[in-house]
Amino acid sequence: MRPFNHFTPTTLSEALSLLAEHNGKTSVIAGGTDLLLKMKAGLRKSNVVVNIKRLPNLNCLTFNAIDGLKLGALTTLRELTRSPIIFEHYPVLAQTAHIMASEQIRSLATVGGNLCNAAPSADLAPPLIALGASVNLISSAGERRIPLENFFVGPGKSALQPGELLKEITLPPPVGKTAYLKHSPRVYMDIAIVGVAVRIQFEGDRFACREARVVLGAVAPVPLRAHQSEDVLAGQNLTEERILQAAKAAGQECSPIDDVRGAAWYRRRMVEVLLKRGIKSIQ
Amino acid sequence: MDQIIGQRVPKLDASAKATGKATYGHDIRLPGMLHGRILYSRYAHAKILNIDTSRAKNLRGVKCVLTSADNPSHLFGYGKDNKPFKDIARSLRDEIAGVVAIDPDIAEEALELITVEYEPLPAIFSPKEALAEGAPLIHPERKSQSNMFHSYRYTHGDLGQGERESDVVVEASYTVPYVTHACMETSVVVAQFDLRDHLTLWSTTQIPFLLQRDLSEALGISGSQIRIIQTAVGGAFGRGLDIYPYEPIAALMARKAGQPVRLAFSRHEEFTAGPARQPVEVTIRAGAKSDGTLTFRDVSSVLDVGAYISWGSVTPLVMMETTASLYQVPHVRFQADCVYTNNLITGAMRGYGNPQSTFFVETIMDRLAEALKMDPVEFRVRNANVPNSETPQGLIITSCGMKECLETVAANADQGAKHTSSAPVSDPTRNMANSRPLIEEDPPHLKRGIGFAATLNVGGGARIYRSDGCGATVKVDDFGHVTLITGSTEIGQGSETVLAQIVAQTLGVKMEDITVLNSDTDIKPWDVGVHASRTTFIAGNAAQLAALDARNQIFETAAELLKAKPEELQSYDGSVTVKNDPARSLTIAQAARSRHFKEGGKVILGEGWYDPPTKLVDKDTYKGNISAAYGFGAQMAEVEVDTETGKVRVLRLVCANDVGFAINPMAVEGQIEGGAQMGLGYALTEELIVKDGKILNPDLLDYRLFTSADMPEIKSIIVETDDPTGPFGAKGVGEMGGTPTAAAIANAIYDAIGIRMTQLPMTPERVLAAIMQKETTE
Numbered sequence A: 001m002r003p004f005n006h007f008t009p010t011t012l013s014e015a016l017s018l019l020a021e022h023n024g025k026t027s028v029i030a031g032g033t034d035l036l037l038k039m040k041a042g043l044r045k046s047n048v049v050v051n052i053k054r055l056p057n058l059n060c061l062t063f064n065a066i067d068g069l070k071l072g073a074l075t076t077l078r079e080l081t082r083s084p085i086i087f088e089h090y091p092v093l094a095q096t097a098h099i100m101a102s103e104q105i106r107s108l109a110t111v112g113g114n115l116c117n118a119a120p121s122a123d124l125a126p127p128l129i130a131l132g133a134s135v136n137l138i139s140s141a142g143e144r145r146i147p148l149e150n151f152f153v154g155p156g157k158s159a160l161q162p163g164e165l166l167k168e169i170t171l172p173p174p175v176g177k178t179a180y181l182k183h184s185p186r187v188y189m190d191i192a193i194v195g196v197a198v199r200i201q202f203e204g205d206r207f208a209c210r211e212a213r214v215v216l217g218a219v220a221p222v223p224l225r226a227h228q229s230e231d232v233l234a235g236q237n238l239t240e241e242r243i244l245q246a247a248k249a250a251g252q253e254c255s256p257i258d259d260v261r262g263a264a265w266y267r268r269r270m271v272e273v274l275l276k277r278g279i280k281s282i283q
Numbered sequence B: 001m002d003q004i005i006g007q008r009v010p011k012l013d014a015s016a017k018a019t020g021k022a023t024y025g026h027d028i029r030l031p032g033m034l035h036g037r038i039l040y041s042r043y044a045h046a047k048i049l050n051i052d053t054s055r056a057k058n059l060r061g062v063k064c065v066l067t068s069a070d071n072p073s074h075l076f077g078y079g080k081d082n083k084p085f086k087d088i089a090r091s092l093r094d095e096i097a098g099v100v101a102i103d104p105d106i107a108e109e110a111l112e113l114i115t116v117e118y119e120p121l122p123a124i125f126s127p128k129e130a131l132a133e134g135a136p137l138i139h140p141e142r143k144s145q146s147n148m149f150h151s152y153r154y155t156h157g158d159l160g161q162g163e164r165e166s167d168v169v170v171e172a173s174y175t176v177p178y179v180t181h182a183c184m185e186t187s188v189v190v191a192q193f194d195l196r197d198h199l200t201l202w203s204t205t206q207i208p209f210l211l212q213r214d215l216s217e218a219l220g221i222s223g224s225q226i227r228i229i230q231t232a233v234g235g236a237f238g239r240g241l242d243i244y245p246y247e248p249i250a251a252l253m254a255r256k257a258g259q260p261v262r263l264a265f266s267r268h269e270e271f272t273a274g275p276a277r278q279p280v281e282v283t284i285r286a287g288a289k290s291d292g293t294l295t296f297r298d299v300s301s302v303l304d305v306g307a308y309i310s311w312g313s314v315t316p317l318v319m320m321e322t323t324a325s326l327y328q329v330p331h332v333r334f335q336a337d338c339v340y341t342n343n344l345i346t347g348a349m350r351g352y353g354n355p356q357s358t359f360f361v362e363t364i365m366d367r368l369a370e371a372l373k374m375d376p377v378e379f380r381v382r383n384a385n386v387p388n389s390e391t392p393q394g395l396i397i398t399s400c401g402m403k404e405c406l407e408t409v410a411a412n413a414d415q416g417a418k419h420t421s422s423a424p425v426s427d428p429t430r431n432m433a434n435s436r437p438l439i440e441e442d443p444p445h446l447k448r449g450i451g452f453a454a455t456l457n458v459g460g461g462a463r464i465y466r467s468d469g470c471g472a473t474v475k476v477d478d479f480g481h482v483t484l485i486t487g488s489t490e491i492g493q494g495s496e497t498v499l500a501q502i503v504a505q506t507l508g509v510k511m512e513d514i515t516v517l518n519s520d521t522d523i524k525p526w527d528v529g530v531h532a533s534r535t536t537f538i539a540g541n542a543a544q545l546a547a548l549d550a551r552n553q554i555f556e557t558a559a560e561l562l563k564a565k566p567e568e569l570q571s572y573d574g575s576v577t578v579k580n581d582p583a584r585s586l587t588i589a590q591a592a593r594s595r596h597f598k599e600g601g602k603v604i605l606g607e608g609w610y611d612p613p614t615k616l617v618d619k620d621t622y623k624g625n626i627s628a629a630y631g632f633g634a635q636m637a638e639v640e641v642d643t644e645t646g647k648v649r650v651l652r653l654v655c656a657n658d659v660g661f662a663i664n665p666m667a668v669e670g671q672i673e674g675g676a677q678m679g680l681g682y683a684l685t686e687e688l689i690v691k692d693g694k695i696l697n698p699d700l701l702d703y704r705l706f707t708s709a710d711m712p713e714i715k716s717i718i719v720e721t722d723d724p725t726g727p728f729g730a731k732g733v734g735e736m737g738g739t740p741t742a743a744a745i746a747n748a749i750y751d752a753i754g755i756r757m758t759q760l761p762m763t764p765e766r767v768l769a770a771i772m773q774k775e776t777t778e
């Protein structure tokens, strides 16, 4: 790894001015579980690394029934797996975090890092989008808030502007039931070949769907809302046939590639299987 | 008297390793030590027209830069086809230049400053292309003027007769992939020259004495100028069985720099520049009579050995052994073509051909059982190798627990298993262990099945060099402390511990009274190396001989002091006593001191040399008794196949292994479980994906090893047959653990879903593709 300057600011304004000052050649480091690998492999060349782990208030985890959840960018995956708030109101996030990486990595890896890394396979993106998450981005120029589904721009690319930090993620109060299913050859220490999140707001019993959200991971340049599949489900009885139709639609509307992790045909097929299973698991 | 052999003694180096106190190659720091990095070729086949190193040399912190101009004039390696730095690149891992700098990052940066002008040459990425008429030659300097390195051809019996006598004949083609050792510790070497121009090399090699010779060839200096010191080894699995260019390169760097140099691979380099297990394409035909007797086996295979020949190209000898001698087969033909390509370098890897061949032989056995409508275990037992027999290949089998191993895993197959199957459960001739009820609440997409496979492995050394010997000395000091100096090598397999147990038991001392020295060619007596599951057997016999010699010396002195005859004495717990009169006793320390301090005294120094009663196989027929004993094993795998995703989950693996006698049952289980971990990866997840000579997944994320979380329950059962030649009846066990696993799993998949997988690894995608193919043809 090449030498670089490492800063550890302790206030947000200090961090933001550092980022503004060293515009362009700077990398933000949180857990470092994505960044350091890239730097070691020479895929990311940074002269300045700004460590944000000491910033106050970036690891909040608060919930109330009106505003929903506020999740600081520095919240670790491990915290997601252990927080009573998450367990009670958004259990899918705990389940998702639990099958990510390993205990050691989860203790370092942050929610913000998972999203800002903007991998199409990032496991937290599909369930968070399904839950209706927004992200708060802050820079020396001010703060803005965008829906998480608009945050991803392409593989490794997000809406973050140079000098901008992801501060927190906000979720509306939970509605309906949500599941995330991940297909990978290994249970732990593996990247999703396909990830499927589905949230269903039921009508009366569990057999009718008022509204659905389907979000697919690792089958498009960005985590993908499967709108057609959602339309198949919305306002319908969740019959076996209807579920299969939605699964098929999702398989159609994604655009996976062939790579060492899996062939495109296989990924489409897994989208179908996982969506079908996901819906059944919350019914 | 406490028994020491047969006990679950913890490994002597366990606490040092568990607490991070062991000194690995990566931990070595010498005064003035520099760091080397290697520049590899950009093309799989190219002529180097020009190298400009001036910018690299001028980078601050760079000590020197090396290229093929720094090569000694000698070729090295098993095929005598390799050089440290190349002027023609024959694969993407070919070394073009090297940088020595004050730290590895500067050396790395300097690599980027070297400009190389290449003239790309047409490259060959499959044996088929390599053997085609008019194919470009990868080594035009070779006399044969062909890309065929060697074609192994073996027969016994009369294949035609075998065919005629067969009531059923089955045939199939299989493909097994490139896999690699993926050692926890990446390759590392530290080289230092002294003022006499003597080289000391800190190394993770498995063959210190052969490496001395190989290096002397590569460097053009005498072997007596080379001292190899082995560090703690973080995994070897066959990786250390050869000389690889980075070793002479480190020496050349140290010499040019005039300072010690460390060359340590990155993980990426470990994948791309380290050796891989040869991929094999094979077609196998086999037959049997309706009573279940095997008639013939006919195997033809092609191995891609890459651009340079290593000892790994000799693996067909082991594939041949499985083909000719696993089960009793009267008529056999075997052919293996080892072909040069511009692909990866291949080498030796645990099992040395056996995991490949056992996969195709044992899945063919299952097809035969099915064709005969026989129970697969019963069919195997009927044809199993038996004690005190000679196979047509000339293997002299003495102790043999193959039948017991098969019956043991079959007897354990039923436990707790539930079986739902779309495979023809109605067929009453299916596995005898399969008569389990269909459990209704099982999701319909999950199908369970069980499968079996057996293995035969050399267990008493393997004479692939003219000597299969090992030397040992046992020294006793004034305080009764015993030092075993053995030629053998500890690579994490636990040989140190087992050898100490053998010496402790033989001499009658406690485990804590023994130190084992085994890491320095200047100190230890000669040994071939650690391979072929040979150390417990060969080095164990040598250690036992040395201990007996030392004991005789102790008894000689003790007899004088105790006024008894040496044959009336016995020793245990560090004391010598008269057998019928235990009150007459002294300590071994007393005996040693008395020997040391008397006039005309002597030192207690026992010596042992063991070279087993075996032969090199005939160079034309490949027949002969290569090993002094043979180990046997069987595995039962229970799997659950997800028919919608193609994912195969191994629920349980039951392993039974005939190890003769388990000197340390815990260490045996460790070998079996560790072997199974590699076998599971070979079966289901591990594969170097190679395109145009380039590895597309050179990292531990996309090269998927089984992690502890993926491991199934493993039941390891030790079968003891008391081998007549092994130390205390023991045979080797180092390689067997992973050999039959892929076949057992493939057979279990068939049992579950009625599909024969013919390509490893059996990934979800491949299994699902096979399921879909079956659905469309049905």
Ligand SMILES: Cc1cc2nc3c(=O)[nH]c(=O)nc-3n(C[C@H](O)[C@H](O)[C@H](O)COP(=O)(O)OP(=O)(O)OC[C@H]3O[C@@H](n4cnc5c(N)ncnc54)[C@H](O)[C@@H]3O)c2cc1C
Pocket (backbone or CB within 6 Å): A027, A028, A029, A030, A031, A032, A033, A034, A035, A036, A052, A073, A074, A077, A099, A100, A101, A102, A105, A108, A109, A110, A111, A112, A113, A114, A115, A116, A117, A121, A122, A123, A124, A160, A164, A165, A166, A167, A189, A190, A191, A192
């Ligand atoms: C062995 C292993 C297993 C893994 N398994 C999984 C898995 O199963 N699923 C999965 O999705 N991922 C996995 N990962 C990837 C990684 O661990 C996660 O993406 C993790 O959440 C990244 O968080 P981090 O804090 O370590 O990010 P870092 O590496 O610190 O940062 C990642 C990127 O985000 C930027 N960044 C971080 N925080 C901010 C912020 N607040 N504002 C602006 N930019 C920011 C950094 O500059 C960098 O570009 C694995 C990684 C490893 C090494």
